Amino acid sequence: MKVYLGTLGYTINRKHVRRLMGHLGLAGMAPGPNTSKAHPQHKIYPYLLRGLSITKLNQVWSTDITYIRLPGGFVYLVAMIDWYSRKVLAWRLSNTLDSGFCVDCLNEALLEYGCPSLFNTDQGRQFTSDARGALAAWHYD
Numbered sequence: 001m002k003v004y005l006g007t008l009g010y011t012i013n014r015k016h017v018r019r020l021m022g023h024l025g026l027a028g029m030a031p032g033p034n035t036s037k038a039h040p041q042h043k044i045y046p047y048l049l050r051g052l053s054i055t056k057l058n059q060v061w062s063t064d065i066t067y068i069r070l071p072g073g074f075v076y077l078v079a080m081i082d083w084y085s086r087k088v089l090a091w092r093l094s095n096t097l098d099s100g101f102c103v104d105c106l107n108e109a110l111l112e113y114g115c116p117s118l119f120n121t122d123q124g125r126q127f128t129s130d131a132r133g134a135l136a137a138w139h140y141d
Contacts, residue, residue, distance in 0.1 A: 001017045001021065002014045002017045005017070048118055048120070049118065049120055052118075054083050054084050055084070056084055057082060057084050057085055058082065058084075058113060058114060058115070058116045058117065059083070059084055059116065059117050059118065060082075060083040060084070060116060060117065060118045060119075060120060061080055061081065061082055061083065061089065061109070061116040061118070061119050061120065062080075062081050062083055062119075062120040062121070063078060063079065063080050063081070063102070063105070063106070063119075063120075063121050064078070064079070064121065065077065065078045065097070065102070068093075073095070074095075075093050075094065075095050076093065076094050076095070076096070076097050076101070077091060077092070077093055078091065078092050078094075078101060078102050078105050079091040079105070080105055080106060080108075080109040082113070082116070083120075089109040089112065089113055090105045090106070090108040090109035090112065091105060092104055092105040092108075
């Protein structure tokens with residue numbers, strides 16, 4: 001808002017804009033905190049990679065979600081990565097932070113590259129939700 005108001009010829013700093021927006025009940029479009037906070041009813045899994053030597057392809061995959069700011073809001077990016085090769089195996093963009101696009105991304109990686117021995121994620125809601133049940137047909141080593 002500060003930049004936009006500046007283009008209209010108003011001299012105003014960001015703190016004043018924040019105060020005025022607060023008086024009007026307006027808030028900026030930004031992701032809320034704790035996007036990786038686990039749901040209290042979801043299982044907490046142990047960290048299995050401490051001290052593990054990664055020596056081959058498909059031994060360990062990892063995934064995470066990040067957001068990308070766009071002029072009209074945000075999109076969320078999920079990527080599956082092989083730790084040994086550092087190759088991005090699959091990725092997806094979504095305008096909502098639900099589990100579906102994560103499951104789709106994982107399914108694509110599994111179909112293309114097979115199953116890893118270990119799959120590492122944070123314990124955020126997208127990765128500990130019941131949507132992971134859709135992957136019950138996939139068996140790990």
